[in-house]
Amino acid sequence: MLDPVLIPKSGVTREELASRAACLGNHLKKANIPLAVVGYPPDLYYFTGSIQLGYALVTWEGETIYLVKKDPERARIESPLEKVIPYRRFSEIKDAVRGLFGKIPETFTLSLDVVPTNLFLRFKDVLDRARIEDDSAFIRSCRMIKSPYEVENIRQGIKIYDAVLRRVSDLLKEGMTEAEAEGALVFEMRRHGHQGLVRMRGWDQEGIDGYLYAGRSAAVPSFLDAPLGGAGMTPAVAIAGGNHRIGRNEPIVFDASPGVNGYVSDQTRTMVFGQLSEKLENAYRVAVEMVQRFEAEAKPGDLCGDWFDTMEKMAARAGLRDHFMGFEDKRARFVGHGIGLELNEWPVLGKGLTWRLDPGMVVAVEPKMVFPEAGVVGIENDYLITETGVARLSVTDDALIVL
Amino acid sequence: MLDPVLIPKSGVTREELASRAACLGNHLKKANIPLAVVGYPPDLYYFTGSIQLGYALVTWEGETIYLVKKDPERARIESPLEKVIPYRRFSEIKDAVRGLFGKIPETFTLSLDVVPTNLFLRFKDVLDRARIEDDSAFIRSCRMIKSPYEVENIRQGIKIYDAVLRRVSDLLKEGMTEAEAEGALVFEMRRHGHQGLVRMRGWDQEGIDGYLYAGRSAAVPSFLDAPLGGAGMTPAVAIAGGNHRIGRNEPIVFDASPGVNGYVSDQTRTMVFGQLSEKLENAYRVAVEMVQRFEAEAKPGDLCGDWFDTMEKMAARAGLRDHFMGFEDKRARFVGHGIGLELNEWPVLGKGLTWRLDPGMVVAVEPKMVFPEAGVVGIENDYLITETGVARLSVTDDALIVL
Incomplete structure (x- = not known):
């Protein structure tokens, strides 16, 4: 018998899980499909409150059954769902589906x-060659609107970032490598309660707890679907902090995603030992003006693509068009994105994108200015869309940090 | 222009990449298939020396073309391949394939x-509905046999683990939470050159740099395909160190995978503040006897499954059968596995598995004894299979560490 006292709790309620399943159920009904089979860890956690090995069967009526291969005893302690059912063989999934319908x-x-693909084919086989449709847009749409419980967890991560920022003067030293500085701040995140893992959706994306880079090294482009990548320590990782030693008067960027109960925050501040050049200081000021404009003016109904255009125009007016979100032809085409159980959630505040801001969305807005020969400056804050505008979730102030 | 001096190098040569492509090419020839399209980051890195966003086209003649969407300039600096070709639209992959054949x-x-699945369907579409076969067994078989370059990188990771172990008395304190202790040792790994990321194959597995757990908390089972999981800090992660405070006389297990240039090591030692009970100390001694027996007797040609049986028998003789690799019905059915660019490589030293040990394989052997009411003791060492036996790669000695 597994002693329940050993198992950490997330505080999610059965009622909250029911309302999530109802959201997916509504999408299923509209598509005239009776069943979703959910196994991807962040999605499984969303519908069950647990990420043990198995599947959630979610019906169009909003009923959820959690089938667990490993470890069922733990899943039963973690999940507030009523139906947590152990299984051993894949074929038992068929029995469970038949039991439902x-x-x-x-x-x-x-x-x-x-x-x-192999798992898709295996499901096709075990469920009598039934037609299989893609539910990722359904699930990502449901996950896009956060409950108060979810917002509260994101807030906890935001506070961890702030607690770490309060200690940067002690933890960072001139001449440290980026990797060591990054490691020190990530350790500090962990000490303040960061869960120790950041998830990104996509087979070719990789979650990193925190990125710290300085000077020219910060401007090195990478595979990552993000404005910045970083040199990294090796081509095998090719992102985040590397072997560059932090120098005087060069911008240091710390972009990190402390997470609590699965929910990640995402914030960035720029720091410097000494002083930034006038050009970089001005670019940082423009980035701060962008988030402050969003904070003052964004409201439900706004087109996500319009916010990209607005900020791009602000960059252009300041003579920074070729540095906004990258340089020259290496510029990212978005300036913000949803956060939650994954770092790259919906909506995306990107060129031409037609999502409208809606109450309950939580977005990270991250204007960054890239100068290949000098480095990167930028800021990233998290905002909750409310009924009337936006609520700032970030608690760290927007100023450049002089170390 | 991206300054090449900013980009870290892995030291892999064009010749080594050619011999890897020749291995895959031979599998393709036997299967009568002219082309493999490789995009999964660790596999892409294996064939190109780079993990930028794109695909390696590997032909049955062993030719490799590296198509890169983001960032091609960086890919050209990272990869020793001759043909590194930028592309923008997915359809250009078709042009490249037509160019080859x-x-x-x-x-x-x-x-x-x-x-x-969606990517599979997209490839099916763009390549004229050609038949698509699974090459994962081909690639995992090639990757199973390591070159001297690869072994040398694994050795570097092993040395990082040893350097961290030399500092545990300074870094760990009684009463620390597991999570804080884990964070401190992972930071120390980073300071000694760990790349900051560990990869595991599988959509439902997650790479963690290092696991530290103590007492009963270490014995908590999880979704992970591993003998241990750990309580974790939250059900959203559900593995690794959690909020349990390390107590006196309870076993502390540190299982970590420092990596260099993509190649991860995988080692475990058991530590204690104070003294273990006689029962636990005896169980640790039996685990050490298991790795020492492997070290003395394993040789090319041995069946992987036999080594599981041998160790299970040793456990049974010592009265530890129900504690070997888990407890009761929660026991893992393997005692070792290949390591390399991923933590869960081939071969697996598991019940009934018919791989034979072969020169060039690098395996982590990890006998662990689980006592739900007291905790876990165990050891894990890395070995290279040679022409005549095995070479121990681990440099840390096998003794229990008293803090």
């Missing part, structure tokens, strides 16, 4: 953006 | 264990 439905869904 | 081949391969 009296037969195997003609169509069901998987998240085809992340489910590997 | 004069037409689209009837069959090609992807790694269907990891390629998401």
Whole structure:
């Protein structure tokens, strides 16, 4: 018997899980599909409160059954769901589906953006060659609107970032390598309660707890779907802090995502030992003006793409167009994104994107200015969209930090 | 222009990449398939020396073309390959394939264990509905046999673990939470050159740099395909160190995978503030006897499954059968596994598995004894299979560490 006292709790309630399942159920009904089979860890956690090895069966009526292969005893302690059912063989999934509907439905869904092909084929096989549709847009749409419980967890991560920032003067030293400085701040995040893991959706993206880079090294582009990448320590990682030693008067960027109960925050501040050049200081000021404008003016109904355009225009007016979110042809086409159980959630505040801001969305807005020969300056704050505008979640002030 | 001096180098040579492509090419020839399309980051890195966003086209003749969407300039600096070709639209992959063969081949391969279904369908579409076979067994078989360059990188990771172990008396304190202790040792790994990331194959597995847990908390089972999981800080992570405070006389297990140039090591030692009970000390001694027996007797040609049986028998003789690799019905069915660019490589030293040890394999052997009411003791060492036996790569000695 597993002693429940050993298992950490997330505080999510059965009622909250029911309302999430109802959201997915509504999408399923509209698509006339009776069943979603959810196994991708962040999605599974969203619907069950647990990420043990297994699947959540979510019906169009909003009922959820959690099938668990490993470890069922733990899953039962973690999940507030009523139906947590152990299984051993893949074929038992069929029995569970038949139990729900009296037969195997003609169509069901998987998240085809992340489910590997072999697993897709295995499901096709075990569920009588039923048609399989993609539910990733359904699930990502539900996850886009955060509950108060979810916002509170993101707030906890935001406070961890702030607690770490209060200690940067003690922890960072001129001449440290980026990697060592990054390691020191990530350790400090952990000491303040960071869960120790950051998730990104996509088979070719990789979650990193915190990125710290300085000077020219920060401007090195990478595979990452982000404005910055960083040199990294090796081509095998090719992002985040590397072997560059932090010098005097060069901008240091710390972009980090402390997480609590799965929910990650995402914030950036710029720091310097000494003083930035006038050009860089001015660029930082423009970036701060961008987040402050968003904070003052954004409201439900705004087009996400318009906010990209607005900020791009502000950059252009300040003579920074070729440095906004990258340099020359290496510029990212977005200036913000949703955060939650993954770092790259919906909506995306990107060129031409037609999502509208909606109450309950939580977005990270991250204007960054890239100068290949000097480095990067920028800021990133987290905001909750409210009924009337936005609420700033970030508690760290927006000023450049002189170490 | 990206300044090459900013980009870290891995030291892999064009010749080594050619011999890797030749290995995959031989598998393709045997299967009568002209082309493999490789995009999964660790596999892409294996064939190109770079993990920028894109695909390696590997032909049955062992030719490799590296198509790069983001960032091509960086890829050209990182990869020793001759043909590094930028692309922007997915359809250009078709042009590249036609360029290689004069037409689209009837069959090609992807790694269907990891390629998401939507991407599979997109490839199917763009390459004229050609047949797509799974190459994951080909690639994992090639990767199973390490070159001297690869072994040398694993050795560097092993040395990092040893350097961290030399500092545990300074870094760990009684009463620290597991999470804080884990964070301190992972930071120390980073300071000694750990790349800051550990990869595991599988959509439902997650790489963690180092696991530290103590007492009963270490015995908490999880979703992870591993003998241990740990309580973790939250059900959203559900593995690794949690909020338990390290007490006197309880076993502390530190299982970590420092990596260099993509290649991870994997080692475990058991530590204690004070003294272990006789039962636990005896169980640790039995685990050490297991790795020492492997070290003395393992040789090419041995069946992997036999080594699991041998160790299970040793456990049974010592009265530890129900504690070997887990407890009761929660026991893992393997005692070792390959390591390399991922933590869970081939071969697996597991019940009934028919791989034979072969020169060039590098395996982590990890006998662990689990006592739900007291904690876990165990050891994990890394070994290179040689022409005549095994070479111990681990440099830390096998003794229990009293803090």
